[in-house]
Amino acid sequence: MKNLNLPSVSKRNIAIQITNAAERAIRQGHPWLFENGITKESHRGKAGDLAVIFDKKRRFLGIGLYDPASTIRVRILRVLKPATIDEHFFTKKLDTAKKRRIPLLNTVTNGYRLLHGENDGMPGLIIDRYADTAVIKLYTPAWIPHLQNVIAALAQVSPTERIILRLNDRLKENSYGLYDGMILVGKEIIPPLIFSENGLRFEVDPIRGQKTGFFLDQRENRARVEKLAKGKRVLNIFSYTGGFSVYAARGGAKKVINLDASKPAIDAAKRNFALNFENVELHEGIIGDAFEIMAKMRKENRLFEMVIIDPPSFAHKESQIEGAIHAYKKLTRLGLGILAPKGILVQASCSSRVDNELFFNSVNVAARQIGRSLKEIERSGHALDHPIGFPEGEYLKCLFAVAN
Ligand code: SAH
Numbered sequence: 001m002k003n004l005n006l007p008s009v010s011k012r013n014i015a016i017q018i019t020n021a022a023e024r025a026i027r028q029g030h031p032w033l034f035e036n037g038i039t040k041e042s043h044r045g046k047a048g049d050l051a052v053i054f055d056k057k058r059r060f061l062g063i064g065l066y067d068p069a070s071t072i073r074v075r076i077l078r079v080l081k082p083a084t085i086d087e088h089f090f091t092k093k094l095d096t097a098k099k100r101r102i103p104l105l106n107t108v109t110n111g112y113r114l115l116h117g118e119n120d121g122m123p124g125l126i127i128d129r130y131a132d133t134a135v136i137k138l139y140t141p142a143w144i145p146h147l148q149n150v151i152a153a154l155a156q157v158s159p160t161e162r163i164i165l166r167l168n169d170r171l172k173e174n175s176y177g178l179y180d181g182m183i184l185v186g187k188e189i190i191p192p193l194i195f196s197e198n199g200l201r202f203e204v205d206p207i208r209g210q211k212t213g214f215f216l217d218q219r220e221n222r223a224r225v226e227k228l229a230k231g232k233r234v235l236n237i238f239s240y241t242g243g244f245s246v247y248a249a250r251g252g253a254k255k256v257i258n259l260d261a262s263k264p265a266i267d268a269a270k271r272n273f274a275l276n277f278e279n280v281e282l283h284e285g286i287i288g289d290a291f292e293i294m295a296k297m298r299k300e301n302r303l304f305e306m307v308i309i310d311p312p313s314f315a316h317k318e319s320q321i322e323g324a325i326h327a328y329k330k331l332t333r334l335g336l337g338i339l340a341p342k343g344i345l346v347q348a349s350c351s352s353r354v355d356n357e358l359f360f361n362s363v364n365v366a367a368r369q370i371g372r373s374l375k376e377i378e379r380s381g382h383a384l385d386h387p388i389g390f391p392e393g394e395y396l397k398c399l400f401a402v403a404n
Contacts, residue, residue: 001151001184001185002182002183002184002185004147004148004176004177004178004184005176005177006144006145006147006148006176007046007048007144007145007176008145009048009049009050009085009145009146010045010046010049012043013049013050013051013052013063014041014042014043014044014045014049014050014051014052014066015041015042015051015052015054016033016038016040016041016042016051016052016053016054016074017038017039017040017053017054018033018037018038018039018053018054018055018061019036019037019038019039020056021037022034022037022038023055023056023061025037026053026061026062026076026079027061027079029079029389029390030076030390031064031075031076031118031121031123031389031390032072032074032075032076032118032123033051033053033062033064033072033073033074033075033076034071034072034073035070035071035072035073036071037073038073044068045066045068046066046068047065047066047067047068047069047140047141047142047144047145048065048066048067048141048142048143048144048145048146049065049066049145050063050064050065050066050085051063051064051065051066051073051074053074053076060080060081060082061079061080062074062076062077062078062079062080063076063077063078063082063083063085064076064077064078064123065077065085065123065124065140065142065143065146066142067140067141067142069141070140072140075118075123075124075140075142076123077089077121077122077123085146086149087149087152087153088153090122090146090149090150090152090153091152091153091156091157093115093120093121093122093153094114094115094127094153094154094156094157094158095157096120096121097114097115097116097120097121098114098157098158100120100384100385100387101114101384101385103384104383104384104385107198107199108196108198108199109196109197109198109219110129110130110131110195110196111128111129111130111131111195111196111197111202111204111214111216112128112129112216112219112385113126113127113128113129113216113217113385113386114127114128114129114134114158114385115127116385116386116387116389116393117139117393118389118390118392118393119386119387119388119389119390119393120387120389121389123140124138124139124140124142124143125137125138125139125143125150126139126212127154127158128206128212128213128214128216129158129160130193130195130204130206130212130213130214131193131194131195131196132160132161132162133160133161133162133163133164133186133189133193133206134154134158134160134162134163134164135163135164135165135166135206135212135213136150136151136154136163136164136165136166136184137165137166137167137168137211137212138165138166138167138168138171139168139170139171140170140171141170141171141174144171144174144176144178151163151184151185155185160185160186161186161187162183162185162186162187162189163183163184163185163186164181164182164183164184164206164207165178165179165180165181165182165183165184166180166181166206166211166212167179167180181206181207181208183207189206189207191203191205192204192205192271193205193206194275195214197216197219197222197243198219198222198223198247200246200247200250200276201272201275201276202214202241202243202246202272202275203241203268203271203272203275204241205268208264209241210240210265214241214243215240215243215310216383216385216386217350217382217383217386217396218243218244218310218348218383218396218398219383219385220380220383220384221244221346221348221380221398222243222244222246222247223247224346224378224380224400225244225247225248225251225306225308225346226247226248226250226251227251228251228306228344228377228400229247229248229249229251229252229253229306230251230252230253231252231253231254231305232248232253232254232304232305232306232343232344233253233254233255233256233257233303233304233305233306234248234253234255234256234257234304234305234306234307234308235257235259235297235304235306235307235308235338236248236256236257236258236259236308236310237259237290237294237307237308237309237310237311237331237335238259238260238290238309238310238311238312239258239259239260239265239266239269239308239310240260240262240265240269241265241268241269241272242256242258242265242266242268242269242270242272242273242283242285243272244308244310244346245257245258245269245273245283246272246273246276246277248306248308249273249276249277249282249283250276250277253282253306254282255282255284256273256282256283256284257283257284257285257286257304258270258283258284258285258286259285259286259288259290259293260285260286260287260290261287261288261289261290262287263287266285266286266287267285269283269285270283270285290309290311290331290334291330291331291334294331294334294335294337294338295334295337297338298334298337298338302338303338303339303340303343304338304339304340304343305339305340305342305343305344306339306343306344306345306346307335307336307338307339307343307344307345307346308346308347309331309332309335309345309346309347309348310346310347310348310350310398311327311328311331311348311349312350313349313350313351313352313395314327314328314349314351314354315351315353315354316351316353317353318353320353321351321353321354324349324351324353324354325354325358325362328347328349328354328359328362328363328366329362329363329365329366329369330366331347332345332347332362332363332366332367333366333367333369333370335347336366336367336370336372336403337370339372339403341403341404342402342403342404343402343403344377344400344401344402344403345363345367345374345399345400345401345402345403346398346399346400347363347398347399348396348397348398348399349396349397349398350395350396351395352392352393352394352395355394356379356381356394356397359397359399360379360397360399363399363401367403372403372404373403373404374399374401374402374403374404375401375402375403375404376399376400376401377400377401377402378399378400379397379398379399379400380397380398380400381394381396381397381398382394382396
């Protein structure tokens with residue numbers, strides 16, 4: 001293991017009093033205490049110090065990680081019953097998370113999310129596994145003083161040869177020598193790093209890839225695509241490394257085309273295809289802007305029997321919701337413009353700020369606007385390893401529909 005020179009947790013906990021509304025939310029199990037829910041703090045702590053939250057009657061309400069620079073001032077680890085936040089505490093959380101995923105481990109899958117942040121009781125921290133490599137991703141510096149304990153807990157519950165650290169943008173400038181893509185435990189990766197998902201093989205770059213390297217949350221939607229793809233020409237828009245396409249090919253698609261703005265993603269998609277199939281002619285990769293290329297295909301009268309649209313999140317904050325809806329509708333129209341009659345539209349959204357109803361409605365409205373009605377096959381959401389533990393934890397939705 002790398003020698004880490006990490007800050008320690010202050011000996012003195014921060015005592016916090018809160019508003020009635022914040023108390024209600026915490027009692028209902030909400031994992032965040034916002035800055036504006038606080039009425040009194042004993043003192044200003046540093047990131048990762050333990051904050052003890054008291055209710056109106058001055059009784060213990062919860063304990064969590066303090067983050068002075070975030071509007072989410074405390075990420076709550078435990079409510080109602082006091083707890084010592086140490087390696088043992090994290091071991092128990094990880095063990096519960098692991099048990100939840102047992103059904104998944106009975107499939108030919110060794111790439112999965114072991115710990116899904118707040119939804120598994122560890123707000124702001126994610127752990128993904130790719131075969132014998134674990135990736136810890138931190139979303140708040142409050143985890144830094146606890147990192148050694150998390151690593152030790154992980155080694156007990158789900159031992160791997162290697163542990164990689166990923167940091168979100170806020171953490172990239174830190175004074176502890178931690179960097180995005182750092183190998184915390186184990187040897188350098190000799191690429192490619194390969195893992196399995198439902199018996200298909202994929203390469204992943206957990207050091208430089210998007211998120212932790214792969215969009216594990218779409219596993220079940222990919223399996224749905226596989227079942228629907230037989231004999232079809234499939235266009236996979238925002239393909240990243242081609243996950244949906246590899247499933248479509250196993251399902252009997254006669255052609256799969258990946259489209260993404262990122263060249264490294266399309267290159268990896270090509271390799272992922274070759275990892276699973278000999279007939280590489282079946283696959284084509286296009287690098288470019290999805291909106292432009294779909295419009296161009298329409299002009300050229302190119303048609304597909306299945307169009308998959310899985311864009312990045314368009315709404316990171318409240319004010320972007322309207323723009324996101326506009327973009328989803330535009331994508332629906334563009335997608336339908338190159339979808340053959342009776343073809344299948346698969347459209348997903350990963351913006352938690354756009355709720356299910358709003359998203360599904362928008363897609364339907366956009367289809368009607370251009371005279372294509374949708375016959376829905378399925379509306380789907382989260383996979384087993386991406387549980388939903390609080391309202392904001394629900395982000396993924398995907399529509400499967402036949403377009404007339
Ligand atoms: N469907 C993928 C995940 C998609 S992530 C999977 O199953 O793995 C979103 C992808 O959209 C990223 O790979 C990003 O490079 C790509 N992207 C973002 N904006 C784009 C644009 N305007 N045109 C094409 N691709 C874009």
